[in-house]
Amino acid sequence: MTKKEIQKLIRTLETYCGDKGLRYTPPRRITLEVIAASKRPIGAYDVIEEMGKVTDKPKPTTVYRAIEFLQEHGFIHKIESLSAFVACHAGHNHEGSQFIVCNDCGTVEEVHLCHLPKDLQKKVDNTGFKMAHWNTEIHGTCQQCQA
Amino acid sequence: MTKKEIQKLIRTLETYCGDKGLRYTPPRRITLEVIAASKRPIGAYDVIEEMGKVTDKPKPTTVYRAIEFLQEHGFIHKIESLSAFVACHAGHNHEGSQFIVCNDCGTVEEVHLCHLPKDLQKKVDNTGFKMAHWNTEIHGTCQQCQA
DNA sequence: AATATAATGTTATATTGTTACATACTCAAG
DNA sequence: CTTGAGTATGTAACAATATAACATTATATT
Structure with missing residues (x-):
């Protein structure tokens, strides 16, 4: 920032x-x-x-x-x-967070979807689970570090 | 098990x-x-x-x-x-894992989607990121513990 | 047997996170 | 203005999680 x-x-x-x-x-x-x-x-x-x-x-x-x-x-x-x-980069409170993390340089990008993807939401609903919050972390190599 | x-x-x-x-x-x-x-x-x-x-x-x-x-x-x-x-409950190697975790009793259910949800996939593709693996953890209260 | 590789044994230490209890600050009711 | 309740910090000790460095052992191949 x-x-x-x-x-x-x-x-x-x-x-x-x-x-x-x-x-x-x-x-x-x-x-x-x-x-x-x-x-x-x-x-x-x-x-x-x-x-x-x-x-x-x-x-x-x-x-x-x-x-x-x-x-x-x-x-x-x-x-x-x-x-x-x-x-937090989203500017408001949210129950879900998503990050794309480069394993090489360690930089992180926050994605910020507003809703749990529906396949997961369906599973949560089916089991009667009451969600409080969720988090996704995607690891790999960013474009810069691939060069 | x-x-x-x-x-x-x-x-x-x-x-x-x-x-x-x-x-x-x-x-x-x-x-x-x-x-x-x-x-x-x-x-x-x-x-x-x-x-x-x-x-x-x-x-x-x-x-x-x-x-x-x-x-x-x-x-x-x-x-x-x-x-x-x-x-692992999925029975085969996979690049993504998803878990539903009860904050009360600590039990965990593995969901196992085969693909990254498309909103996230789109973001990953757009940034030229090369994904290695991803993980989602959903926290909350399971049905049993709500009683 | 000689070698290379894969894996474990051992000791020490680094990193991350919490507990417990005392003290200070803020605000509002008497 | 002071007392009490709630919120937050100060301090010291410690618990829990994870890794580094180097020696040794096991396995398979030549």
């Missing part, structure tokens, strides 16, 4: 917290800034390192709590297969 | 290794047995514990190597969001 986009995202967080009666605090703000500024998915301990450059180096707990908060409220997503985090 | 199904799966592994010039070894066999026998996804360290009941308790490396082998050859899958493993 560009610096401008990050600033906008941070303002969105501030507004969101105000509206919901949640607190807009330094750990939450800085964690989001760091994740949004990263070109690739960033691990929690790398967030700690980055945060250490602008404040006292935080304890894991601090960052994990901020991450949990930001995830719950849709500002970031976890790429499970990498144990790493990216800023 | 039932004991019979496990036995059959183990024979499949043995045959597969024979055909491919790979080795059918105790760590590989026992790791697959343990994972297949588990009602739910089982973590690597629980595999170590279980394996310890039938042989000398193995080191993590031993089990992680067996897991890697079994994954590469399609006998097991990792549920990334749980850091845990399940036996």
